[in-house]
Amino acid sequence: MYILRTENVTMKFGGLVAVSDFNLEIKHNEIVGLIGPNGAGKTTAFNIITGQYTPTEGFVFFNNEDITTCSPYEITRLGIARTFQNIRLFKDMTVLDNVLVGNHLRLRSPLLSSVLRSPRYRKEERHMIQKSFNLLRDLGLDDVLYEKAYSLPYGKQRRLEIARALATDPKVILLDEPAAGMNPQESIELMNFIHEIREKFDLTILLIEHTMQVVMGVCERIYVLDHGVTIAQGTPEEIQNNPKVIEAYLGVN
Amino acid sequence: MKNDQKTRRILSIALIALVGIVLFLCNQYLDSYQLRIINLCGIYITLGLSLNLIYGFTGLFSLGHAGFMAVGAYTTALLTMPPQLKQMNFFLEPIVPWLANVEVGFFWALIIAGSITGLIGFLIGAPVLKLRDDYLAIATLGFSEIIRIVFTNLQNVTNGPLGLKGLPPYTTIWWSWGFALVSILFMAYLFKGSYGRAFIAIREDEIAAEAMGINIFRHKILSFTIGSFMAGIGGGLLAHLMGTIDPLMFRFLLTFNILLIVVLGGMGSISGTVISAIVVTVSMEYLRFLDGPMNFLIFKTDGIPGMRMVIFSLLLMIVILFFQRGLMGSKELSWDFILGPKDKTLNLPEEE
Numbered sequence: 001m002y003i004l005r006t007e008n009v010t011m012k013f014g015g016l017v018a019v020s021d022f023n024l025e026i027k028h029n030e031i032v033g034l035i036g037p038n039g040a041g042k043t044t045a046f047n048i049i050t051g052q053y054t055p056t057e058g059f060v061f062f063n064n065e066d067i068t069t070c071s072p073y074e075i076t077r078l079g080i081a082r083t084f085q086n087i088r089l090f091k092d093m094t095v096l097d098n099v100l101v102g103n104h105l106r107l108r109s110p111l112l113s114s115v116l117r118s119p120r121y122r123k124e125e126r127h128m129i130q131k132s133f134n135l136l137r138d139l140g141l142d143d144v145l146y147e148k149a150y151s152l153p154y155g156k157q158r159r160l161e162i163a164r165a166l167a168t169d170p171k172v173i174l175l176d177e178p179a180a181g182m183n184p185q186e187s188i189e190l191m192n193f194i195h196e197i198r199e200k201f202d203l204t205i206l207l208i209e210h211t212m213q214v215v216m217g218v219c220e221r222i223y224v225l226d227h228g229v230t231i232a233q234g235t236p237e238e239i240q241n242n243p244k245v246i247e248a249y250l251g252v253n
Numbered sequence: 254m255k256n257d258q259k260t261r262r263i264l265s266i267a268l269i270a271l272v273g274i275v276l277f278l279c280n281q282y283l284d285s286y287q288l289r290i291i292n293l294c295g296i297y298i299t300l301g302l303s304l305n306l307i308y309g310f311t312g313l314f315s316l317g318h319a320g321f322m323a324v325g326a327y328t329t330a331l332l333t334m335p336p337q338l339k340q341m342n343f344f345l346e347p348i349v350p351w352l353a354n355v356e357v358g359f360f361w362a363l364i365i366a367g368s369i370t371g372l373i374g375f376l377i378g379a380p381v382l383k384l385r386d387d388y389l390a391i392a393t394l395g396f397s398e399i400i401r402i403v404f405t406n407l408q409n410v411t412n413g414p415l416g417l418k419g420l421p422p423y424t425t426i427w428w429s430w431g432f433a434l435v436s437i438l439f440m441a442y443l444f445k446g447s448y449g450r451a452f453i454a455i456r457e458d459e460i461a462a463e464a465m466g467i468n469i470f471r472h473k474i475l476s477f478t479i480g481s482f483m484a485g486i487g488g489g490l491l492a493h494l495m496g497t498i499d500p501l502m503f504r505f506l507l508t509f510n511i512l513l514i515v516v517l518g519g520m521g522s523i524s525g526t527v528i529s530a531i532v533v534t535v536s537m538e539y540l541r542f543l544d545g546p547m548n549f550l551i552f553k554t555d556g557i558p559g560m561r562m563v564i565f566s567l568l569l570m571i572v573i574l575f576f577q578r579g580l581m582g583s584k585e586l587s588w589d590f591i592l593g594p595k596d597k598t599l600n601l602p603e604e605e
Binding site for chain 1: 306439442443446447448449450451454455457458460462463464465466467468469475479521585
């Protein structure tokens with residue numbers, strides 16, 4: 001029983017085949033890595049899973065439910081959250097507000113009762129703020145609650161993006177290059193952090209990463225893409241010794 | 254902390270009372286010309302806020318405001334005009350029978366006008382809100398012109414190019430500022446809450462907002478419909494202040510005036526819009542001397558109509574060059590701003 005599964009997913013942009021015949025299978029609570037050289041189709045695969053793109057062929061299943069043609073917001077509601085390669089925070093909003101936006105999808109009061117502050121809305125809002133605060137505290141961002149998101153240092157912006165994604169109550173979280181721009185020390189912290197959130201929120205994690213230290217350190221299984229084709233999959237040890245992978249990364253002489 | 258919130262609430266109520274007293278005194282002692290300007294200020298606050306909701310807060314570059322105001326103005330006018338007045342106005346072609354004898358109170362006329370405008374905003378929004386930025390601006394501008402052309406040609410409903418004359422002067426300071434106050438409170442509470450945050454998130458980053466599970470399209474339509482509702486009410490108030498409406502009143506220039514207020518005041522700032530609505534409306538009137546003959550010592554002009562707008566355009570350019578985000582940016586002149594922020598710890602809303 002897989003929580004997230006893609007079946008022969010192919011994505012063509014005109015004549016370019018960005019991803020071809022991609023079969024991903026992730027079990028509950030796994031941490032899976034997706035690696036490959038630049039332009040291998042990793043982010044395209046993410047965009048297909050999260051509904052930004054509808055694949056040319058193939059299907060995406062979440063808990064055995066076909067989500068191939070769902071729009072991004074429906075997929076987030078079902079329980080797949082993501083972060084972006086180039087951080088996409090709501091820059092002019094405070095840290096707390098950024099996370100509160102992640103709660104909006106579970107809000108049940110209509111607009112008018114939010115304006116009139118009905119008791120039901122106030123209860124929901126209270127719960128929302130408490131939840132966001134707890135999340136920010138768990139992620140060590142509670143000292144910057146009312147700072148604007150753009151004013152945070154890079155590492156905290158990355159963490160805030162993860163906090164915001166967690167606010168949507170995901171079952172699966174997709175991290176697009178979480179360690180980009182981090183120094184080795186920060187990368188190690190990130191690895192611990194990924195393990196922590198998995199335990200705490202009972203998550204399944206799929207991540208794209210270039211920093212091999214992080215990928216090999218944190219992932220239980222790895223898929224390797226090259227020019228849209230899955231050239232290998234397996235445990236970190238298997239991947240490290242796979243001649244095809246070495247070839248893709250280092251080239252052949 | 255709780256006290257903090259209480260002080261702020263008392264201060265707000267005191268401020269509203271103060272404005273009320275000032276308006277009362279104005280109503281007593283000012284002449285009708287000055288009162289008209291104060292009325293216009295109130296109406297432009299409502300209109301400015303309605304465009305700020307759509308453009309400044311949700312990031313939808315809409316240029317269709319004049320069209321929405323036209324719908325509001327005509328609906329209110331047709332609903333409040335007494336039957337004899339309608340008969341007098343429609344001398345070319347009689348008015349359609351189902352409108353001939355309708356007459357409702359001003360308040361209900363405004364609410365119905367707002368609802369019809371909101372409905373039209375919804376119907377226009379459904380197809381055009383798929384567009385973004387400049388394309389959305391062009392499409393909404395087009396729809397606004399379509400509304401105007403339709404009104405010019407619906408002789409037996411709108412009296413066509415002749416317009417409607419002699420509307421009862423229902424708009425008083427209490428109506429225009431009452432609706433302004435309701436709009437301000439509505440916006441303030443909306444943007445304190447979750448829907449307001451979702452609107453701003455859409456402005457900040459649409460892709461990220463959708464990845465947060467926000468149904469972008471639904472929220473855009475919501476914002477657009479509420480904005481049109483407010484624009485319709487503003488149009489209705491304006492009609493009964495002017496006393497005369499015709500389709501030519503609702504050209505692009507009217508949209509431009511409101512856009513000017515929003516951009517000068519700061520996109521995404523409620524208090525900015527309020528301040529700039531007052532400043533722009535008052536100076537529009539008091540700069541009228543610019544349109545008249547002027548003596549520059551070296552040369553004389555005998556009055557160039559539209560000179561005011563040149564000054565306003567220059568003002569707009571200066572603001573855009575030096576304060577990219579308008580007078581207030583997205584900041585608010587709130588009690589937090591004046592008294593210093595509340596303590597930086599978590600503020601949970603009070604339990605009821």
